[in-house]
Structure formats: structure tokens, C-alpha cells
Amino acid sequence: MVENIAVSLPKSSILQNCCPYKNTNYNFNGGFLKGFCLELKPRSKRKDFNSLVVASSSNDSSSNGGGRFYFNVTGFPFPLGPFLNRSTVRTEAVKNFIWLFEQEQALGFSSVSTNTRMTVIKLKSGGLWIHAPIAPTKECIQLVKELGAPVEHIVLPTFAYEHKIFVGPFSRKFPRAKVWVAPRQWSWPLNLPLEFFGIFRAKTLKDEDVTTPWANEIEQKVLSSPEVGIGPYVEVAFYHKRSRTLLITDAVIFVPKQPPQCISRESLLASAKNGLAVKILSKGKEVSDEPVVDNITSRQKGWERMVLQILFLGPSNLLEPAKSFSQMSQKLIVSPIVKTLVFSKVPEKVKDWIDRITRDWAFKRIIPAHFAAPINASRSDFLAAFAFLDDVLDERYVTRPSLSFFFTSLMGKAASYFPPDDMKTLSSLDQFLVSVGAVKKTVSGRKQ
Numbered sequence: 001m002v003e004n005i006a007v008s009l010p011k012s013s014i015l016q017n018c019c020p021y022k023n024t025n026y027n028f029n030g031g032f033l034k035g036f037c038l039e040l041k042p043r044s045k046r047k048d049f050n051s052l053v054v055a056s057s058s059n060d061s062s063s064n065g066g067g068r069f070y071f072n073v074t075g076f077p078f079p080l081g082p083f084l085n086r087s088t089v090r091t092e093a094v095k096n097f098i099w100l101f102e103q104e105q106a107l108g109f110s111s112v113s114t115n116t117r118m119t120v121i122k123l124k125s126g127g128l129w130i131h132a133p134i135a136p137t138k139e140c141i142q143l144v145k146e147l148g149a150p151v152e153h154i155v156l157p158t159f160a161y162e163h164k165i166f167v168g169p170f171s172r173k174f175p176r177a178k179v180w181v182a183p184r185q186w187s188w189p190l191n192l193p194l195e196f197f198g199i200f201r202a203k204t205l206k207d208e209d210v211t212t213p214w215a216n217e218i219e220q221k222v223l224s225s226p227e228v229g230i231g232p233y234v235e236v237a238f239y240h241k242r243s244r245t246l247l248i249t250d251a252v253i254f255v256p257k258q259p260p261q262c263i264s265r266e267s268l269l270a271s272a273k274n275g276l277a278v279k280i281l282s283k284g285k286e287v288s289d290e291p292v293v294d295n296i297t298s299r300q301k302g303w304e305r306m307v308l309q310i311l312f313l314g315p316s317n318l319l320e321p322a323k324s325f326s327q328m329s330q331k332l333i334v335s336p337i338v339k340t341l342v343f344s345k346v347p348e349k350v351k352d353w354i355d356r357i358t359r360d361w362a363f364k365r366i367i368p369a370h371f372a373a374p375i376n377a378s379r380s381d382f383l384a385a386f387a388f389l390d391d392v393l394d395e396r397y398v399t400r401p402s403l404s405f406f407f408t409s410l411m412g413k414a415a416s417y418f419p420p421d422d423m424k425t426l427s428s429l430d431q432f433l434v435s436v437g438a439v440k441k442t443v444s445g446r447k448q
Helices: 136-145 168-174 264-272 276-280 296-312 322-328 335-342 347-360 379-385 403-417 420-435
Strands: 090-093 098-107 115-121 128-131 151-156 179-183 220-226 235-241 245-247 366-367
Touching: 090 136, 098 136, 115 296, 128 347, 151 168, 151 296, 168 179, 220 347, 220 420, 235 296, 235 379, 264 296, 296 335, 335 420
Parallel strands: 128 151, 151 179, 245 366
Antiparallel strands: 090 098, 098 115, 115 128, 220 235, 235 245
16 A cells, blocks of 8 residues: 655654664555456466466576566556566564565556565464465575475465465465465456466455464454445454564555665666656756766665655655655654545544554554564554544544543644645545545545
């Protein structure tokens, strides 16, 4: 999904626990970028390849960039790259228990990229529990196998296309693993069955299910809201009790100051170039056509531009992105797109989900599927990111049981503030989608 911005907050207790590399992670508008994936696979001697499968990986041990080759062609409306080469970065989030695997994810042929994250947890059984699989390149699969444990469960925690397209290909690399998917799977523009994505015999994740094989170690809570518009919004939150870790897909993010390690130098420099988007958003200022010099400054500008385009679609100023970027980075937030197009439409359901998470789970870190991770954050930090819901809900629904909740609310409202100039494009899109019936107005709480 996409990210949110904040304006000069007081110093927060949220401290990013960066991975061994300097950079961290990034989020993408997955919930609304749905479609189908067609990944072409060379002829294989394997007899179990099903012709109905249209999502598969292709690895070639010769000249494949260290096992990073992955031929990926996705469908309308937004193809997701990289189309031929995906580097995988593995880091250890919790020693001996949790590992993060990251790959670059690009928006079609544009210069906008981000990171997408798969989280791997070792269960007490000795097997691996895999959350939101990424492209199963030869390098990625080798990094999983180096953990020295069998893959027991593969989990799709959302309905989002960007995560769904890799579940089938990944599961075929570990045929003994059981596949679990979030409920109400849905695709756009065609509502295709899971089998079309190469996902077979999958079990559906249920809210607070105590019968799953991992129930004693990992708990789950489902947010499922069909009322949003053209399709539902579904996300399953998980809590690993032993490490006190909350796993989220798109609900919150933490934009790191520096770009994730998995985003290539070429992508960052391409974003730093003054292309058409920069000229359109320059507000009449003179735009230089000089070539981009490969240095830290250029790469940082490329990252800042990427983030603003993904968070706001059409930010107010790409020529000088530093100011807007500094306002929304280094904070636990809900992304502008998710907040505007989803959570503000069904505030009561979202609030109930958030309240159940913070009531039952005493987490001390959060791992989202994009941007930075792991994030050192408490329940109060999580609540603060969602305090904007109070402005949408009916007065009778909102309560203030304590002084701490009051300060959490204030901090949250600051964290969910978006500069009006940066929000213009997204607000116009919201109004258009509402007018054509693709996205609904608020359907619970106070009507808008």
C-alpha cells in the first residue's frame, strides 16, 4: 500500500531497529494494484507443471546474475518490475527466530521502486513459517535453504496482487509446505480464482483461529471489509508471542531516511533524473537537463522522489523533495492512500481491529511488508498512528478512558497530518473514485 506523512512530532519513542545494512524498507500500493501475473517459464522436463499455472519462476544457472533472474510480466493496469533481475537481501531480525528477505519492486517501466518483504519465522517444531512470499529466484530459495530447516507453512496475509503473484511459484519450490491465504481473495479487473495464480489446495485463514498448527506460537486477527468499494480490503495481522513481534502487511509503515539495500543504484539514479514528472510538478521553476552524477546525494534524491510519488501519487514538488520527505519519514504512520481510500471508509471495522490487536498483544516490535523493519514500537505507538479514526467516527463512538490515551491521540493526529499541497492529487482521485462508484464514501460512523 502507500505511505503517510507527519509534521514535526515531539520526539517519539519509536526507534527503528535497522537491519545490519544501513537502509531499510518501503511500501507499495498493493491493495489497489490488482490483476494477474504471467510469468513465462522455459520448457522443463518436470512432468508436474500444470498448464493452468500462469505464475511461475524461471531460473537459469548460467549468466543469471548469481541466481537473480526472474522473468516477470504482470497485467493491467500496472506491471510490476523488475522484469528480469531481482536481488534478494536476507537479514536476521530476531536472533535464531526471525529473518527478513527483501527484493526490489518497481512500478512498471517508471523510475519508481520500493522494497517488498518476506518474513520467515522458525517454529518450535524446527520448521519454517513464511509470511508474504517474494519472487522465488534461485538466490532467494538458496538463502531460505541456508537456514537449515524445512518450510512447513506459506502464508498469504492479504488479498493484494503484489504479494499474491508469488505464492504459487514459491510454494512449488517447497511442495510439502501447506499454503494458507487470507479470506475474500479477489482480483481486478477480473476476479480470477486462486488456481489462476498457481495457488492450489490452500486453506483459508480465520479470525483468532486456535486450531492452526502454529496457534500456540503465532496468533492472528483478520480485518475483512467488503464495503470499501470495487473490491474488499483484507489483511491478517499476526503476533509471534515468543519474540513479541507484530507482523503487518500494509496497515502501517515506517519510511527510512535512506533507501533499502535491495533497491538498485540504477533505479535510484533514474529517479534522480529530471524527467517529465519533475517538470510537471516544478511549478514553473527552471529544471536542469544536466546528466545525473552517481554520488550519495543523487541516490538520496532519487529515493526521496520515489517515496513521495508512491505515497502521494502526485506530490507538490519533486524538484526539491527533501522538505516533504523529512516530514513523513522516521515515523510510524498509516500511508495516505490506505488512510484515504480504505481506512477512512470503514473506520469502525478498522478501530475494532486495532483495539483487539492492542488489547491482546503486548508487542515491542513491528514488521510490515514494506519500507523499514523491524521497527521498535509499542501498543501506544500503534494506536497513535490510527488516532485519525476519531475524526471520522461519530462522537458517541469515541471515548477517552485515560490521560495516556489522550496524549496518544494527539500524537497520532500529528502523525496522520498530510501537507495539503501533497494531498491534492490523492484527494482528487478519491473524489473521482467516489463519483464513479469505485470507492465508497464513509460507510460507518459519521457520513462524509
